[in-house]
Amino acid sequence: MTITEHPGADDRDWGGRLPRNESLDLDDDQRAAREKLLENAGAWAERSGFAPTDDQGGLIGPFNPFVLRPEPARAFNRWVVADQRGSSLSAPIREVVILTVGIAWQADYEIYAHVAVARSVGLSETVVAGLRGGSTEGFAPDELAAHRFTDELVRTHRVTPETYATAEETFGRDGVLDMVHLVGMYLATSALLNAFEIPAPPIPD
Template sequence: MTDLPAADAKDWGGRLPRNESIDLDDDQQAAAERIHQRQQRWAEKSGFAATDAQGGLIGPFNSFVLRPGQSAGFNQWVANDQRNSSLPAPIREVVILTVGVAWDAAYEIYAHVAVARSVGLSETVIEGIRTRSTEGFTGAELAAHRFTAELVREHRVADATYAAAEAAFGRDGVLDMVHLIGMYLATSALLNAFEVPAPEIPPAP
């Protein structure tokens, strides 16, 4: 996992106060504890940092503590999607990275490059999404990427793009893809609205 500088070396909260710097109420404190127990462990397993060197939450996790009611509902949506999605893990990461790159959401890209590597998405595809090149994509990877890119950038999906996605993933898969896109559009909006910074993306192993 990336080694991060000390908490006072960078304002990892962006425009938001760090939750470590304010007095948290009971709900906020409970939210912080849940994030350290769940999302932080998932991040560490996936190879990216959810905290800085002093244990302070970074990325969207800091904001989740500040508004625990909203974040609880959002995180339940994420958990339900992870449990029930029909999409293979590498395809999910194609979708998520495509959204993050379209929005230039730095932490989203940083985190999900690591997740994509951990679930076996090739470096060719990871780098292709980041540079907007589709050379070397499989048919399913290309279908997911094009569907997501069109919906995010054009706000519509062409008939041919839709047909390719439905052929690759079925109706349920397309529905799951749209839910996933919405989830990470919300995350990217949160990160960009508050100018949340990200660590450097480590080179490919």
Template sequence: MTSHPAADAKNWGGRLPRNETLELDDDQRAASDQVRGRTARWAEHSGFAPTDDQGGLIGPFNAFVLRPGQAQGFNQWVQHDQRHSSLSATIREVVILSVGLAWDADYEIYAHVAVGRTVGLSETVLEGLRTGSTEGFTHDEAAAYRFTDQLVRTHRVDDAVYATAEEAFGRDGVLDMVHLIGMYLATSALLNAFEIPAP
């Protein structure tokens, strides 16, 4: 069962006002309803809290309500990727956590450690992602980690790392990894720019 943080324990909006404290316009109210109806249910099922103990949105979800147009486009990108990616659920979580850890994006790490456990990532892999050790990783987990970590930290991928990733995932898989990296770079930037905390 997902544990929800106390509403008054921390400023869960970071630098942003909580949408529960604002007079929302129609688009913002619709965005809030959509987040609560779809995204929040997925988060709960995946083992992390999208709300505080009084139902106020936390993490990036508060920010999504404040700028609903951008959030809608971003969420369509995420949903399309989830439905059509050639990558397995575990490899997707290796990629997402590699980005979040490189950016030290607390809420992203918190949320996707929970998702990783839900989809079957081992504790060895979760710890290895934190420490940079691929001991105990499968070949594909190590390939995804090295590709993502190198691209995020150095902004390039060397030939050997690229070749290993292409051998593991094919051209479509490498393209899917790069799109997924972009999504979670954007998420990490949002979380860090506004100092949005994790439970």
């Protein structure tokens, strides 16, 4: 998946407020981080249907800032990998949580990337469109429980007893813990994207 495969993409400054890593004289640690990101996160992005690089191979989205500060990026990505491997939540439910966070924060690249991931793991177009448009019509009970829990936590910084009880009944204690960890990961990602005004390609229909 390349930038030019997205109708409406242009030659915008994909680094936002940050310099692009390919424009800098990277040190050994940064160069190693770049290669690792291209090998791992880049391959995952390609499989999922979103672009991790521009058409010249420069990293975009959160991947460019990860290169600029490799050590915290490595720690963050270890957290992400641990969650992906050990989460009790199904892949579609994880994407409900991630998209709910990204949409609440209006984090463009997160929404762009995880619409693609959601589609790749089988989340229905009804739910993807509902999350983006603010409707829960047509959601399955577990999708609704995950969305309401996440949306309340992100927007009000608390979860009502009723919403918590539904989430615990639906996903169990481990599932609720996994949701909170996932929310934290993608709040951090959203903050990174928004602080540096990092843009995203258009979302394909």
